Amino acid sequence: MxxxxxxxxxxxxxxxxxxxxxxxxxxxxxxxxxxxxxxxxxxxxxxxxxxxxxxxxxxxxxxxxLKFLEIGGHIRKSMEFYEVAEPEVKALAAETGELANLLVEEQGVGVYLMRAKGDDAVDLDTYAGLRTNLHTTALGKVILANLPESRVEEIIDQHGLETKTPKSVGTRDELFDVLDDVRERGYAIDDGERLEGLRCLAAPVKASSGAVLGAISVSAPASRVSDEDLHGALPERVLSAANVVELNINY
Amino acid sequence: MxxxxxxxxxxxxxxxxxxxxxxxxxxxxxxxxxxxxxxxxxxxxxxxxxxxxxxxxxxxxxxxxLKFLEIGGHIRKSMEFYEVAEPEVKALAAETGELANLLVEEQGVGVYLMRAKGDDAVDLDTYAGLRTNLHTTALGKVILANLPESRVEEIIDQHGLETKTPKSVGTRDELFDVLDDVRERGYAIDDGERLEGLRCLAAPVKASSGAVLGAISVSAPASRVSDEDLHGALPERVLSAANVVELNINY
DNA sequence: ATAAGCGTTCTGCCTTAGAGAACAGAACGT
DNA sequence: ACGTTCTGTTCTCTAAGGCAGAACGCTTAT
CATH class of the missing domain: 1.10.10.10 (Winged helix-like DNA-binding domain superfamily/Winged helix DNA-binding domain)
Incomplete structure:
Protein backbone atom coordinates (compact mmCIF):
# COMPACT_ATOMS: atom_id res chain seq x y z
CA MET A 1 0.00 0.00 0.00
CA LEU A 66 26.42 -2.21 10.82
CA LYS A 67 23.60 -0.36 12.55
CA PHE A 68 21.19 -2.16 10.25
CA LEU A 69 22.58 -5.47 11.48
CA GLU A 70 22.08 -4.29 15.05
CA ILE A 71 18.49 -3.28 14.48
CA GLY A 72 17.73 -6.40 12.46
CA GLY A 73 19.31 -8.61 15.11
CA HIS A 74 17.36 -6.87 17.83
CA ILE A 75 14.07 -7.28 15.99
CA ARG A 76 14.74 -10.95 15.32
CA LYS A 77 15.74 -11.57 18.91
CA SER A 78 12.51 -10.01 20.10
CA MET A 79 10.46 -12.51 18.08
CA GLU A 80 9.26 -15.32 20.28
CA PHE A 81 8.95 -17.59 17.26
CA TYR A 82 12.62 -17.16 16.43
CA GLU A 83 13.84 -17.63 19.97
CA VAL A 84 11.92 -20.86 20.36
CA ALA A 85 12.62 -22.27 16.92
CA GLU A 86 16.31 -21.42 16.68
CA PRO A 87 17.65 -24.27 18.84
CA GLU A 88 15.37 -26.76 17.10
CA VAL A 89 16.59 -25.73 13.66
CA LYS A 90 20.18 -26.01 14.80
CA ALA A 91 19.50 -29.44 16.24
CA LEU A 92 17.86 -30.46 12.98
CA ALA A 93 20.92 -29.38 11.03
CA ALA A 94 23.27 -31.17 13.41
CA GLU A 95 21.29 -34.43 13.34
CA THR A 96 20.72 -34.57 9.59
CA GLY A 97 24.08 -33.09 8.69
CA GLU A 98 22.27 -31.00 6.07
CA LEU A 99 21.13 -27.40 5.71
CA ALA A 100 18.15 -26.42 7.89
CA ASN A 101 16.15 -23.23 7.42
CA LEU A 102 13.62 -21.10 9.23
CA LEU A 103 11.22 -18.90 7.30
CA VAL A 104 8.39 -16.53 8.12
CA GLU A 105 5.95 -14.69 5.92
CA GLU A 106 5.95 -10.91 5.87
CA GLN A 107 3.94 -8.79 3.49
CA GLY A 108 3.32 -11.75 1.26
CA VAL A 109 6.92 -12.76 0.81
CA GLY A 110 9.07 -15.26 2.68
CA VAL A 111 11.90 -14.04 4.89
CA TYR A 112 14.60 -16.39 6.07
CA LEU A 113 15.09 -15.88 9.81
CA MET A 114 18.13 -18.13 9.98
CA ARG A 115 19.85 -21.11 8.49
CA ALA A 116 21.94 -23.73 10.21
CA LYS A 117 24.52 -25.86 8.49
CA GLY A 118 25.17 -29.48 9.39
CA ASP A 119 28.51 -31.13 8.71
CA ASP A 120 27.71 -32.11 5.11
CA ALA A 121 25.44 -29.18 4.28
CA VAL A 122 25.31 -27.71 0.80
CA ASP A 123 26.19 -24.04 0.77
CA LEU A 124 23.32 -22.11 -0.74
CA ASP A 125 23.71 -18.39 -0.68
CA THR A 126 20.71 -17.81 1.51
CA TYR A 127 21.20 -15.66 4.57
CA ALA A 128 19.17 -14.29 7.45
CA GLY A 129 16.91 -11.59 6.08
CA LEU A 130 16.86 -12.86 2.51
CA ARG A 131 13.48 -12.58 0.82
CA THR A 132 11.96 -15.08 -1.56
CA ASN A 133 8.66 -15.57 -3.32
CA LEU A 134 6.57 -18.01 -1.33
CA HIS A 135 5.52 -20.24 -4.23
CA THR A 136 9.11 -21.06 -5.22
CA THR A 137 10.22 -22.97 -2.13
CA ALA A 138 8.94 -25.81 0.01
CA LEU A 139 9.09 -23.44 2.97
CA GLY A 140 6.87 -20.95 1.21
CA LYS A 141 4.42 -23.53 -0.07
CA VAL A 142 3.88 -24.97 3.35
CA ILE A 143 3.06 -21.47 4.60
CA LEU A 144 0.73 -20.72 1.69
CA ALA A 145 -1.02 -24.03 2.33
CA ASN A 146 -1.88 -22.84 5.81
CA LEU A 147 -3.12 -19.38 4.91
CA PRO A 148 -6.76 -18.63 4.01
CA GLU A 149 -7.38 -19.03 0.28
CA SER A 150 -8.31 -15.37 -0.06
CA ARG A 151 -4.95 -14.35 1.34
CA VAL A 152 -3.17 -16.65 -1.10
CA GLU A 153 -5.07 -15.00 -3.96
CA GLU A 154 -4.01 -11.59 -2.67
CA ILE A 155 -0.40 -12.66 -2.51
CA ILE A 156 -0.46 -14.04 -6.05
CA ASP A 157 -2.07 -10.84 -7.30
CA GLN A 158 0.57 -8.79 -5.58
CA HIS A 159 3.70 -10.81 -6.31
CA GLY A 160 2.82 -12.92 -9.32
CA LEU A 161 4.04 -16.45 -9.97
CA GLU A 162 7.41 -15.76 -11.47
CA THR A 163 9.14 -19.04 -12.09
CA LYS A 164 12.79 -19.86 -11.54
CA THR A 165 13.17 -23.22 -13.24
CA PRO A 166 10.93 -25.14 -15.69
CA LYS A 167 9.86 -27.45 -12.88
CA SER A 168 8.36 -24.68 -10.75
CA VAL A 169 4.64 -24.12 -10.41
CA GLY A 170 3.72 -21.54 -13.00
CA THR A 171 -0.05 -21.22 -12.91
CA ARG A 172 -2.63 -20.40 -10.29
CA ASP A 173 -4.47 -23.71 -10.68
CA GLU A 174 -1.28 -25.70 -10.47
CA LEU A 175 -0.36 -23.91 -7.26
CA PHE A 176 -3.71 -24.57 -5.62
CA ASP A 177 -3.43 -28.26 -6.53
CA VAL A 178 -0.02 -28.37 -4.93
CA LEU A 179 -1.30 -26.61 -1.83
CA ASP A 180 -4.08 -29.18 -1.53
CA ASP A 181 -1.46 -31.93 -1.58
CA VAL A 182 0.59 -30.12 1.02
CA ARG A 183 -2.37 -29.72 3.33
CA GLU A 184 -3.20 -33.41 2.99
CA ARG A 185 0.36 -34.58 3.59
CA GLY A 186 1.19 -32.01 6.24
CA TYR A 187 4.51 -31.10 4.67
CA ALA A 188 5.82 -29.68 1.39
CA ILE A 189 8.46 -30.99 -0.95
CA ASP A 190 10.64 -29.17 -3.41
CA ASP A 191 12.33 -31.61 -5.76
CA GLY A 192 14.70 -29.53 -7.84
CA GLU A 193 12.20 -26.74 -8.46
CA ARG A 194 14.28 -23.95 -7.05
CA LEU A 195 17.67 -25.42 -7.80
CA GLU A 196 18.44 -28.39 -10.02
CA GLY A 197 19.50 -31.37 -7.94
CA LEU A 198 18.38 -29.91 -4.63
CA ARG A 199 15.68 -31.58 -2.61
CA CYS A 200 13.94 -29.70 0.15
CA LEU A 201 11.30 -30.67 2.71
CA ALA A 202 9.38 -28.20 4.85
CA ALA A 203 6.89 -28.38 7.70
CA PRO A 204 4.68 -25.63 9.11
CA VAL A 205 4.70 -24.28 12.65
CA LYS A 206 1.22 -23.30 13.75
CA ALA A 207 -0.09 -21.43 16.75
CA SER A 208 -2.84 -23.01 18.83
CA SER A 209 -5.26 -20.76 16.94
CA GLY A 210 -4.30 -22.57 13.75
CA ALA A 211 -2.54 -19.51 12.31
CA VAL A 212 0.75 -20.37 10.65
CA LEU A 213 3.75 -18.80 12.36
CA GLY A 214 6.47 -19.94 10.00
CA ALA A 215 8.11 -23.00 8.51
CA ILE A 216 11.11 -25.23 9.08
CA SER A 217 12.94 -27.07 6.32
CA VAL A 218 15.87 -29.27 5.47
CA SER A 219 17.67 -28.91 2.13
CA ALA A 220 19.93 -31.60 0.74
CA PRO A 221 21.37 -32.73 -2.57
CA ALA A 222 19.20 -35.30 -4.32
CA SER A 223 22.12 -37.72 -4.28
CA ARG A 224 21.83 -38.02 -0.50
CA VAL A 225 18.04 -38.16 -0.24
CA SER A 226 16.41 -41.30 -1.56
CA ASP A 227 12.76 -41.36 -2.56
CA GLU A 228 12.04 -43.40 0.57
CA ASP A 229 13.73 -40.83 2.79
CA LEU A 230 11.79 -38.06 1.10
CA HIS A 231 8.49 -39.61 2.19
CA GLY A 232 9.61 -41.46 5.27
CA ALA A 233 12.35 -40.58 7.71
CA LEU A 234 12.91 -37.01 6.61
CA PRO A 235 9.36 -35.65 6.93
CA GLU A 236 9.11 -37.45 10.24
CA ARG A 237 12.15 -35.65 11.56
CA VAL A 238 11.17 -32.21 10.23
CA LEU A 239 7.58 -32.52 11.40
CA SER A 240 8.83 -33.53 14.81
CA ALA A 241 11.02 -30.43 15.02
CA ALA A 242 8.09 -28.25 13.97
CA ASN A 243 5.94 -29.96 16.54
CA VAL A 244 8.42 -29.31 19.34
CA VAL A 245 8.43 -25.63 18.44
CA GLU A 246 4.63 -25.56 18.48
CA LEU A 247 4.54 -27.14 21.92
CA ASN A 248 7.12 -24.74 23.30
CA ILE A 249 5.31 -21.71 21.92
CA ASN A 250 1.86 -22.71 23.03
CA TYR A 251 3.13 -23.87 26.44
CA MET B 1 30.37 13.92 14.46
CA LEU B 66 12.34 -7.61 8.87
CA LYS B 67 13.68 -5.27 6.21
CA PHE B 68 16.34 -4.23 8.68
CA LEU B 69 17.42 -7.84 9.00
CA GLU B 70 17.56 -8.07 5.23
CA ILE B 71 19.72 -4.98 4.88
CA GLY B 72 21.92 -5.97 7.80
CA GLY B 73 22.36 -9.47 6.44
CA HIS B 74 23.20 -8.10 3.03
CA ILE B 75 25.79 -5.72 4.41
CA ARG B 76 27.40 -8.45 6.51
CA LYS B 77 27.44 -10.86 3.58
CA SER B 78 29.22 -8.26 1.48
CA MET B 79 32.05 -8.01 4.00
CA GLU B 80 34.97 -10.11 2.89
CA PHE B 81 36.18 -10.38 6.46
CA TYR B 82 32.93 -11.98 7.56
CA GLU B 83 32.71 -14.36 4.65
CA VAL B 84 36.22 -15.64 5.25
CA ALA B 85 36.06 -15.75 9.04
CA GLU B 86 32.62 -17.27 9.43
CA PRO B 87 33.53 -20.91 8.70
CA GLU B 88 36.59 -20.64 10.94
CA VAL B 89 34.57 -19.35 13.87
CA LYS B 90 32.04 -22.13 13.40
CA ALA B 91 34.84 -24.69 13.29
CA LEU B 92 36.31 -23.18 16.43
CA ALA B 93 33.00 -23.53 18.23
CA ALA B 94 32.53 -27.09 17.04
CA GLU B 95 36.03 -28.18 18.06
CA THR B 96 36.08 -26.53 21.47
CA GLY B 97 32.41 -27.16 22.18
CA GLU B 98 32.25 -23.63 23.55
CA LEU B 99 30.94 -20.26 22.40
CA ALA B 100 32.98 -18.60 19.63
CA ASN B 101 32.59 -14.97 18.58
CA LEU B 102 33.56 -12.63 15.79
CA LEU B 103 33.87 -8.90 16.40
CA VAL B 104 34.78 -5.84 14.37
CA GLU B 105 35.29 -2.23 15.38
CA GLU B 106 33.02 0.43 13.98
CA GLN B 107 33.01 4.05 15.08
CA GLY B 108 35.00 3.18 18.17
CA VAL B 109 32.70 0.46 19.45
CA GLY B 110 32.76 -3.30 18.99
CA VAL B 111 30.08 -4.96 16.87
CA TYR B 112 29.52 -8.70 17.02
CA LEU B 113 29.32 -10.05 13.48
CA MET B 114 28.30 -13.52 14.60
CA ARG B 115 28.54 -16.11 17.29
CA ALA B 116 28.68 -19.85 16.99
CA LYS B 117 27.70 -22.26 19.72
CA GLY B 118 29.48 -25.53 20.34
CA ASP B 119 27.76 -28.44 22.03
CA ASP B 120 28.49 -27.31 25.58
CA ALA B 121 28.43 -23.56 24.95
CA VAL B 122 27.18 -21.14 27.57
CA ASP B 123 24.27 -19.08 26.32
CA LEU B 124 25.16 -15.43 26.60
CA ASP B 125 22.63 -13.04 25.18
CA THR B 126 24.93 -11.65 22.56
CA TYR B 127 23.67 -11.60 19.00
CA ALA B 128 24.84 -10.50 15.58
CA GLY B 129 24.82 -6.72 15.50
CA LEU B 130 25.14 -6.24 19.26
CA ARG B 131 27.42 -3.37 20.25
CA THR B 132 29.79 -3.31 23.16
CA ASN B 133 32.45 -1.02 24.53
CA LEU B 134 35.83 -2.23 23.35
CA HIS B 135 37.60 -2.06 26.71
CA THR B 136 35.15 -4.42 28.40
CA THR B 137 35.84 -7.62 26.45
CA ALA B 138 38.84 -9.65 25.39
CA LEU B 139 37.69 -9.19 21.81
CA GLY B 140 37.71 -5.45 22.17
CA LYS B 141 41.02 -5.31 24.00
CA VAL B 142 42.77 -7.28 21.32
CA ILE B 143 41.49 -4.79 18.76
CA LEU B 144 42.48 -1.77 20.83
CA ALA B 145 45.93 -3.28 21.27
CA ASN B 146 46.37 -3.24 17.51
CA LEU B 147 45.14 0.28 16.87
CA PRO B 148 47.42 3.34 16.92
CA GLU B 149 47.68 4.83 20.42
CA SER B 150 46.17 8.10 19.21
CA ARG B 151 43.09 6.28 17.99
CA VAL B 152 42.74 4.51 21.33
CA GLU B 153 42.87 7.91 23.06
CA GLU B 154 40.15 9.16 20.74
CA ILE B 155 37.96 6.18 21.49
CA ILE B 156 38.37 6.58 25.24
CA ASP B 157 37.55 10.27 24.95
CA GLN B 158 34.45 9.50 22.96
CA HIS B 159 33.11 6.46 24.81
CA GLY B 160 34.67 6.62 28.25
CA LEU B 161 35.75 3.68 30.35
CA GLU B 162 32.49 2.71 31.92
CA THR B 163 33.01 -0.41 33.98
CA LYS B 164 30.69 -3.40 34.24
CA THR B 165 32.20 -5.35 37.12
CA PRO B 166 34.77 -4.43 39.79
CA LYS B 167 37.38 -6.48 37.95
CA SER B 168 37.18 -4.43 34.74
CA VAL B 169 39.82 -1.94 33.73
CA GLY B 170 38.65 1.40 35.00
CA THR B 171 41.45 3.86 34.30
CA ARG B 172 43.34 4.99 31.25
CA ASP B 173 46.73 3.91 32.62
CA GLU B 174 45.45 0.51 33.60
CA LEU B 175 44.07 0.02 30.10
CA PHE B 176 47.32 0.95 28.40
CA ASP B 177 49.19 -1.47 30.67
CA VAL B 178 46.78 -4.22 29.69
CA LEU B 179 47.15 -3.37 26.01
CA ASP B 180 50.93 -3.64 26.35
CA ASP B 181 50.51 -7.13 27.78
CA VAL B 182 48.14 -8.06 24.98
CA ARG B 183 50.57 -6.88 22.32
CA GLU B 184 53.37 -8.85 23.92
CA ARG B 185 51.35 -12.05 24.27
CA GLY B 186 49.51 -11.72 20.99
CA TYR B 187 46.12 -12.47 22.52
CA ALA B 188 43.79 -11.03 25.16
CA ILE B 189 42.20 -12.65 28.17
CA ASP B 190 39.06 -11.75 30.02
CA ASP B 191 38.87 -13.61 33.31
CA GLY B 192 35.49 -12.78 34.75
CA GLU B 193 35.69 -9.09 33.91
CA ARG B 194 32.57 -8.91 31.86
CA LEU B 195 30.70 -11.69 33.57
CA GLU B 196 31.56 -13.41 36.81
CA GLY B 197 32.80 -16.94 36.17
CA LEU B 198 33.25 -16.48 32.46
CA ARG B 199 36.65 -16.78 30.86
CA CYS B 200 37.25 -15.47 27.39
CA LEU B 201 40.24 -15.53 25.07
CA ALA B 202 40.58 -13.45 21.92
CA ALA B 203 43.04 -13.14 19.03
CA PRO B 204 43.31 -10.40 16.41
CA VAL B 205 42.93 -10.82 12.66
CA LYS B 206 45.24 -8.44 10.81
CA ALA B 207 45.55 -7.45 7.18
CA SER B 208 48.93 -7.69 5.51
CA SER B 209 49.24 -3.93 6.07
CA GLY B 210 49.14 -4.57 9.80
CA ALA B 211 45.72 -2.94 10.21
CA VAL B 212 43.44 -4.91 12.49
CA LEU B 213 40.34 -6.26 10.73
CA GLY B 214 38.59 -7.81 13.69
CA ALA B 215 38.94 -10.39 16.42
CA ILE B 216 37.98 -13.97 17.14
CA SER B 217 37.28 -15.33 20.61
CA VAL B 218 36.17 -18.31 22.62
CA SER B 219 34.11 -17.90 25.77
CA ALA B 220 33.75 -20.62 28.37
CA PRO B 221 32.84 -21.04 32.01
CA ALA B 222 35.88 -20.88 34.31
CA SER B 223 35.03 -24.37 35.54
CA ARG B 224 35.95 -25.82 32.18
CA VAL B 225 39.06 -23.73 31.49
CA SER B 226 42.05 -24.46 33.68
CA ASP B 227 44.84 -21.96 34.14
CA GLU B 228 47.04 -24.14 31.95
CA ASP B 229 44.46 -24.17 29.16
CA LEU B 230 44.11 -20.42 29.41
CA HIS B 231 47.77 -19.95 28.55
CA GLY B 232 48.42 -23.07 26.55
CA ALA B 233 46.05 -25.05 24.37
CA LEU B 234 43.31 -22.44 24.11
CA PRO B 235 45.34 -19.48 22.82
CA GLU B 236 47.07 -21.83 20.43
CA ARG B 237 43.75 -22.89 18.95
CA VAL B 238 42.27 -19.38 18.73
CA LEU B 239 45.46 -17.89 17.30
CA SER B 240 45.53 -20.64 14.72
CA ALA B 241 41.97 -19.84 13.66
CA ALA B 242 42.83 -16.14 13.39
CA ASN B 243 45.89 -17.05 11.38
CA VAL B 244 43.92 -19.12 8.90
CA VAL B 245 41.59 -16.19 8.35
CA GLU B 246 44.55 -13.89 7.78
CA LEU B 247 46.01 -16.22 5.21
CA ASN B 248 42.71 -16.60 3.37
CA ILE B 249 42.16 -12.87 3.26
CA ASN B 250 45.64 -11.93 2.16
CA TYR B 251 45.87 -14.81 -0.33
C1' DA C 1 51.19 26.34 -12.97
C1' DT C 2 47.04 25.09 -14.47
C1' DA C 3 43.08 22.53 -14.63
C1' DA C 4 39.69 19.42 -13.36
C1' DG C 5 37.91 16.77 -10.04
C1' DC C 6 36.24 16.14 -5.48
C1' DG C 7 33.56 17.13 -0.84
C1' DT C 8 31.78 20.85 1.65
C1' DT C 9 29.53 25.41 2.65
C1' DC C 10 26.42 29.14 1.69
C1' DT C 11 22.23 31.70 0.26
C1' DG C 12 17.55 32.43 -0.90
C1' DC C 13 13.53 30.83 -3.23
C1' DC C 14 9.59 27.92 -3.06
C1' DT C 15 8.37 23.39 -2.07
C1' DT C 16 6.37 20.90 1.70
C1' DA C 17 6.25 19.15 6.39
C1' DG C 18 3.18 19.12 9.92
C1' DA C 19 0.02 21.52 13.76
C1' DG C 20 -4.46 21.48 14.55
C1' DA C 21 -9.10 20.71 13.42
C1' DA C 22 -12.39 17.69 11.58
C1' DC C 23 -13.87 13.10 10.52
C1' DA C 24 -14.97 8.00 10.54
C1' DG C 25 -15.01 3.98 12.92
C1' DA C 26 -14.34 0.86 16.98
C1' DA C 27 -14.98 -0.20 21.87
C1' DC C 28 -16.57 0.81 25.73
C1' DG C 29 -20.06 1.45 29.98
C1' DT C 30 -24.79 2.68 30.73
C1' DA D 1 -29.49 1.55 21.36
C1' DC D 2 -27.23 5.40 23.09
C1' DG D 3 -23.72 8.98 23.93
C1' DT D 4 -18.85 9.05 25.16
C1' DT D 5 -14.19 8.50 24.31
C1' DC D 6 -10.92 6.35 22.50
C1' DT D 7 -8.56 5.33 18.06
C1' DG D 8 -6.44 6.06 13.12
C1' DT D 9 -6.97 8.90 9.12
C1' DT D 10 -7.85 13.06 6.14
C1' DC D 11 -7.72 17.89 5.25
C1' DT D 12 -6.11 22.71 5.04
C1' DC D 13 -3.03 26.36 5.38
C1' DT D 14 1.15 28.58 6.68
C1' DA D 15 5.60 28.79 8.70
C1' DA D 16 9.62 26.16 8.30
C1' DG D 17 13.21 24.19 6.04
C1' DG D 18 14.80 21.24 1.99
C1' DC D 19 17.67 21.81 -1.58
C1' DA D 20 19.34 23.78 -6.47
C1' DG D 21 22.92 26.17 -7.79
C1' DA D 22 26.84 28.89 -7.05
C1' DA D 23 30.98 29.52 -4.63
C1' DC D 24 34.79 27.72 -1.98
C1' DG D 25 38.80 25.03 -0.47
C1' DC D 26 41.15 20.99 -1.18
C1' DT D 27 43.56 17.15 -3.53
C1' DT D 28 45.23 14.93 -7.65
C1' DA D 29 46.42 14.84 -12.59
C1' DT D 30 48.39 17.04 -16.47
Missing part, protein backbone atom coordinates in the same frame (compact mmCIF):
# COMPACT_ATOMS: atom_id res chain seq x y z
CA UNK A 2 1.26 3.41 -0.94
CA UNK A 3 1.20 6.22 1.55
CA UNK A 4 -1.52 8.82 1.00
CA UNK A 5 0.67 11.63 2.21
CA UNK A 6 4.23 10.43 1.87
CA UNK A 7 7.00 12.35 3.53
CA UNK A 8 9.02 13.09 0.44
CA UNK A 9 12.16 14.01 2.31
CA UNK A 10 12.11 10.65 4.06
CA UNK A 11 11.60 8.94 0.73
CA UNK A 12 14.73 10.60 -0.56
CA UNK A 13 16.66 9.35 2.44
CA UNK A 14 15.34 5.85 1.84
CA UNK A 15 16.21 6.01 -1.85
CA UNK A 16 19.71 6.94 -0.83
CA UNK A 17 19.89 3.99 1.54
CA UNK A 18 18.60 1.59 -1.10
CA UNK A 19 21.24 2.86 -3.47
CA UNK A 20 23.93 2.27 -0.86
CA UNK A 21 22.62 -1.26 -0.40
CA UNK A 22 22.98 -2.05 -4.08
CA UNK A 23 26.47 -0.85 -4.67
CA UNK A 24 28.95 1.31 -3.02
CA UNK A 25 30.81 2.72 -1.42
CA UNK A 26 29.72 5.88 -3.17
CA UNK A 27 30.98 9.44 -3.34
CA UNK A 28 28.64 12.40 -3.03
CA UNK A 29 28.80 13.36 -6.69
CA UNK A 30 28.28 9.81 -7.87
CA UNK A 31 25.18 9.44 -5.72
CA UNK A 32 23.79 12.79 -6.82
CA UNK A 33 23.95 11.64 -10.43
CA UNK A 34 22.53 8.23 -9.63
CA UNK A 35 19.57 9.66 -7.75
CA UNK A 36 19.02 12.91 -9.62
CA UNK A 37 19.52 15.05 -6.56
CA UNK A 38 21.70 18.05 -5.96
CA UNK A 39 25.05 17.47 -4.36
CA UNK A 40 24.12 19.54 -1.32
CA UNK A 41 20.97 17.50 -0.75
CA UNK A 42 22.87 14.24 -0.97
CA UNK A 43 25.52 15.59 1.34
CA UNK A 44 22.98 16.74 3.91
CA UNK A 45 21.21 13.40 3.89
CA UNK A 46 24.45 11.44 4.16
CA UNK A 47 25.82 13.45 7.07
CA UNK A 48 22.49 13.17 8.83
CA UNK A 49 22.50 9.41 8.46
CA UNK A 50 26.12 9.35 9.50
CA UNK A 51 25.52 11.27 12.71
CA UNK A 52 22.98 8.63 13.66
CA UNK A 53 25.29 5.73 12.84
CA UNK A 54 23.50 4.41 9.78
CA UNK A 55 26.17 5.52 7.35
CA UNK A 56 29.95 5.60 7.60
CA UNK A 57 32.49 7.64 5.77
CA UNK A 58 35.82 6.05 4.89
CA UNK A 59 38.37 7.55 2.53
CA UNK A 60 35.94 10.20 1.40
CA UNK A 61 33.36 7.60 0.41
CA UNK A 62 30.11 6.71 2.09
CA UNK A 63 28.73 3.27 2.86
CA UNK A 64 26.17 1.68 5.14
CA UNK A 65 27.26 0.76 8.64
CA UNK B 2 27.19 15.90 14.17
CA UNK B 3 25.90 16.96 10.80
CA UNK B 4 26.44 20.63 9.94
CA UNK B 5 23.18 20.85 8.07
CA UNK B 6 21.06 18.00 9.30
CA UNK B 7 17.93 17.06 7.41
CA UNK B 8 15.48 17.53 10.24
CA UNK B 9 12.71 15.60 8.58
CA UNK B 10 14.98 12.60 8.26
CA UNK B 11 15.97 12.94 11.89
CA UNK B 12 12.33 12.75 12.86
CA UNK B 13 11.95 9.58 10.84
CA UNK B 14 15.01 8.13 12.55
CA UNK B 15 13.74 9.12 15.98
CA UNK B 16 10.55 7.28 15.17
CA UNK B 17 12.51 4.20 14.13
CA UNK B 18 14.61 4.29 17.29
CA UNK B 19 11.45 4.49 19.33
CA UNK B 20 10.02 1.47 17.54
CA UNK B 21 13.25 -0.39 18.28
CA UNK B 22 12.94 0.24 22.00
CA UNK B 23 9.41 -0.81 22.56
CA UNK B 24 6.35 -1.36 20.58
CA UNK B 25 4.27 -2.13 18.80
CA UNK B 26 3.02 1.42 19.06
CA UNK B 27 -0.13 3.23 18.02
CA UNK B 28 -0.02 6.59 16.30
CA UNK B 29 -1.24 8.53 19.30
CA UNK B 30 1.16 6.81 21.67
CA UNK B 31 4.11 7.61 19.42
CA UNK B 32 3.03 11.20 18.96
CA UNK B 33 3.11 11.67 22.73
CA UNK B 34 6.39 9.82 23.11
CA UNK B 35 8.12 11.91 20.45
CA UNK B 36 6.32 15.22 20.86
CA UNK B 37 5.06 15.27 17.32
CA UNK B 38 1.61 15.83 15.94
CA UNK B 39 -0.46 12.82 15.11
CA UNK B 40 -0.56 13.67 11.42
CA UNK B 41 3.22 13.93 11.24
CA UNK B 42 3.65 10.57 12.94
CA UNK B 43 1.07 9.06 10.67
CA UNK B 44 2.71 10.42 7.53
CA UNK B 45 6.13 9.14 8.58
CA UNK B 46 4.78 5.72 9.51
CA UNK B 47 2.88 5.22 6.28
CA UNK B 48 5.90 6.36 4.32
CA UNK B 49 8.11 3.84 6.09
CA UNK B 50 5.43 1.22 5.65
CA UNK B 51 5.18 1.71 1.91
CA UNK B 52 8.89 1.02 1.70
CA UNK B 53 8.71 -2.09 3.86
CA UNK B 54 10.51 -0.78 6.93
CA UNK B 55 7.42 -0.67 9.10
CA UNK B 56 4.43 -2.99 9.34
CA UNK B 57 0.95 -2.40 10.60
CA UNK B 58 -0.81 -5.20 12.44
CA UNK B 59 -4.04 -4.81 14.41
CA UNK B 60 -3.88 -1.05 14.10
CA UNK B 61 -0.41 -0.93 15.63
CA UNK B 62 2.89 -0.24 13.97
CA UNK B 63 6.16 -2.12 14.39
CA UNK B 64 9.45 -2.56 12.55
CA UNK B 65 9.61 -5.20 9.86
Missing amino acids: DAKHPVQTTEKTLALIEQLIEGGPYGVTELSHELDMGKSAVHNHLTTLQSHGYVLKADGEYRLG | DAKHPVQTTEKTLALIEQLIEGGPYGVTELSHELDMGKSAVHNHLTTLQSHGYVLKADGEYRLG
